[in-house]
Amino acid sequence: MTKPDSKDRGMDKGIGQPVRRVEDHRLLTGQGIYTDDVNLEGQAHAFVLRSIQPHADIVGIDKAAALAMPGVLAVLTHEDYAADGHGELSYVPNGAHLFDLEIPAMENRDGSPTFLSPLWPLAAGRVRFVGQPVAFVLAEAAIEARDAGEAITVDYAPLPAMADVREALAPGAPAIWDGAPGNIAVDMERGDEAATDAALAAAKHVIEMELVNPRVAQVPMEPRVSIASFDAGEGSLFMHADSQGAFNYKVMLSKVFDLAMDKIRVVTTDVGGGFGARNFIYPEHALLAWASMRLGRPVKWRAERWECFASEMQGRDFRTQLKLGLDESGHFTALKIEHRSNVGAYSMAYVPLSNAQWLGTGCYHFDHAHLAGKAVFTNTTPTGPYRGAGRPESIFNIERLIDIAADRLQMDRIELRRQNLVPTEGQPFLSALGLPFDCVDFPGNMEKALAQGNWDDFASRREKSEAAGRLRGIGLANYVETPTGMPRERADVTVDPGGEIHAVIGTGPTGQGHETVFAQVLSERLGVDFDDVRMLLGDTGKMVLGGGSQSVRSMRLGGTVLSWASDQIIEKGKRIAAHVLEAAEADVEFEAGAFTIKGTDRSLGLFEVAKAAESGDLPDEIGGPLSGTGYVDKRLPAYPAGCTICEVEVDPETGRVRIVDYSQIDDVGRVINPLLAEGQVHGGIAQGVGQALMEGGLFDRESAQLVAGTFMDYAMPRADDFPGFRIEFSEILSSSNPLGVKGAGEGGTTPAPGAVVNAVIDALKAKGVENIEMPLTSERIWRALTPS
Structure with a gap:
């Protein structure tokens, strides 16, 4: 056969090419299928009655009026659920260790197990945060369910409530859980405390600071x-959900209802964002399955925005004490970190603290370091993974601390970083907290960023701003990440003799463009037209297993299993081609979608081999579908890294911040698709800047009441809050996977708070301002600049 030209085969859309997302046409023309677009015949609708108290015993629930209302089918409470004998929600807040999957991510200092709070779908006698589900109303129509829910009367006996870790850790603080003395769920440490304390005692300079990630x-x-x-006859459950990994939902539902895995099918189609919040099932998922079992018909529920604010897993909320030791030349001798992580009322996930335990030293070399961390219960919505999950918190802390140290000691902040960055020589390098960096170039990243950001000419730009009555500042943050996420992934790839590649994989896209980038990988590896690849994602009826999408794992693990599946196809194809062409297998090579006998023009295309494989004419050991x-x-550990520079102007009259560059x-390792990778960075930057400048203030500290439950109360960044971003990729390949990828999904978020706050404080420090707690709103800046 004649080998087609690479461009004729669509190979211009392989790895490294800026292919536009194939998903976009579907989504932009209204053909996307989001979960709310899905309806089943005969479905009922649900409403969740939520607690208005942050901490209270439930004395009684009067549902008589609700049951009498039109269209109401049932009003369910915990007593009903318990009577039916179903289980608690099956969270594993303290997952597997970063490097040893056989042990937990963290252990308590005294060797005791970390605390796991029980969580029932409906409050069992006591509520512990505003928004916790109390009753589940089922009706023929959604509006009928909501009206009935508002007719339910709940008699509460209020209990003392705490929203802040400082109150929760105070001596004599009310206990939120009997099994968690002092409201402490986890009390861990990492590093050598005695050696760190000794180094701090001997240090020429010690810089102490408390920093807050709100x-x-x-x-x-x-x-x-x-x-x-739920199909009672088959004993099977179907769920369509907006998840970050349908298989993870299947596993959790199996545990809650003691159903065999093959009796559960979870489907996820298009999803409008996840960021960590959609990694796990919520009480509502268990309630929907249970309600369908009771009613014998499908049940649908859709949250209103305020319900998401009240009940969806939130992020960050770290309060950290830091001590930095330096010698007379500025060398970092010691770092001591004490984290207080607010995990909310229930132990849904300790992931931010377990990630933060490794990254406290950032990109820098320290002689000694010690990190202590407490996960603390409060009467607030549970927290968990949010884009970066412990990594942005850690990078913010160390990058702010370095700027503060440079300012107090009258040292140049860039030279201080240059002196202490982990060098490229001698890698893998073991950090003082035990993280083994490899395949990274921290100094190179920073030097490239300084040139890109025109750092050396900043003084002239500052003068121009000052002449216009504005304050100008510039900030920098170096970052590194420790991608973790679910360690298991699988891909099944089949070559269809009709001319298509069919691939099934268990990642959970929520807008990243997996259908596009995975097709690019297969196009490149198998030498086929990009347009001939068909990806199937999000259906546990088709996938064997999958880990979903979190911790920038999708290409690192997903691309790996697709590559390995492709390798199997190529190896099997060689055996088939050798048989058909009557040649030795060792003489068959594969290139550009064709199997060729070396030194000849005799060859078979991939789809011709697939046809031969299914012809029935081959020996049994090589017959059957051409698949892998x-x-x-x-884990396949890899270390995305980089450097961010942010430049701002501040209006001293109003405190308003404008990002000017x-x-x-x-x-990110090998860039599979630079267009999509840059889009990932852009979105991550917006989330990190939002945290730095405007997002926060969710709970009242005194009452633990939710005070930001709508977009009228909670500020979000908009497109006009940003300049154009200038992003450059430095492709240092990872050694842990065949594609050399590291991950691009969190690199925008991780350094952003540190870079932005450093820039704002740089603009304000001439006015005597050393620090402002995030978010750096106009009001907070104005107050810092205005004499009391």
Whole structure:
């Protein structure tokens, strides 16, 4: 056969090409299928009655009026659920260790197990945060369910409530859980405390600071929505849900209802954002499945935006004490960190603290370091993974601390960083907290960023701003990440003799463009036209397993298993081609979608081999569909890294901040699609800047009441809050996977708070301002600049 030209085969859309998302046409023309677009025949609708108290015993629930209302089918409470014998929600807040999957991510200092709070779908006698589900109303129409829910009367006996870790840790603080003395869920440490204390005692300079990463809401564009249908005859459950990984939902539902895995099918189609909040099932998912079991018909529920603010997993909320030791030349001798992580009322996830335990030293070399961390219960919505999950918190802390140290000691902040960055020589390098960096170039990233951001000419730009009555500042943050996420992933790839590649994989896209980038990988590896690849994602009826999408794992693990599946196809194809062409297998090579006998023009195309494989004319050992399976069950660690420079102007009369320039160097390993990778960075920057400048203030500290439950109360960044971003990729390939990828999904978020706050404080420090707690709103800046 004649080998087609690479461009004729669509190879111009392989790895490294800026292919536009194939998903976009579907989404932009209204053909996307979001969960709320899905309806099943005969479905009922649900409403969740939520607690208005942050901490209270439930004395009684009067549902008589609700039951009498039109269209109402049932009003369910915890007593009904318990009577039916179903289980608690099956969270594993303290997951597997970063490097040893056989042990937990963290252990308490005294060796005791970390605390796991029980969580029932409906409050069992006591509520512990505003928004916790109390009753589940089922009706023929959604509006009928809501009206009935508002007719329910709940008699509460209020209890003392705490929203802040400082109150929760205070001596004599009321206990939120009997099994968690002092309201402490986790009390861990990492590093050598004695050696760190000794180094601090001997240090020429010691810089101490308390820094706060405030709580933020995740607010995916799409509110939570799901529909469930239980087939009593088959004993099977179907759920359509807006997840970050349908297989993870299947596993959790199996545990709650003691159903065999093959009796559960979860489907996820288009999802309007996840960011970590959609990694796990929520009480509503269990309630929908249970309600369908009771009613014998499908049940659908859609959250209103205020419900997402009140009940969806929130992010950040770290309060950290830091001590930095330096010698007379500025060398970092010691770092001591004490984290207080507010996990809310229930132990849904300790992931931010478990990630933060490794990254406290950032990109820098320290002689000694010690990190202590407490996960603390409060009467607030549970927190968990939010884009970066412990990494932005850690990078913010170390990058702010370095700027503060440079200012107090009258040192140049860039030279201080240059002196202490982990060098490229001698890698892998073990950090003082035990993280083994490899395949990273921290100094190179920073030097490229300084040039890109025109750092050396900043003084002239500052003068121009001052002449116009504005304050100008510039800030920098170096970052590194420790991608973790679910360690298992699988891909099943089949070559259809009709001319298509069919691939099934268990990642959970929420807007990243997996259908596009995974097709690019297969196009490149198998030498086929990009347009001939068909990806199937999000259906547990088709996938064997999957880990979903979190911790920039999708291409690192997903691309790996697709590559391994492709390798199997090529190896099997060689055996088939050798048989058909009557040649030795060792003489067959594969290139550009064709199997060729070396030194000849005799060849078979991939789809011709697939046709031969299914012809029935081959020996049994090589017959059957031309397919391959890739499977991974380990971390494949990689270290995305980079450097961000942000430049701002501040209006001293109003405190308003305007970002005037933003540039970033990102080492994400091999870039599969630069267009989509840059889009990931842009979105991440917006989330990090939002945290730095405007997002926060969710709970009243005195009452623990939710005070930001709508977009009228909670500020979000808009497009006109940003300049054009200047992003450059530095492709240092990872050694842990065949594609050399590291991950691009969190690199925009991780350094952004540190870079932005450093820039704002740089603009204000001439006015005597050393620090302002995030978010740096106009009011907070104005107050810092205005004499009391």
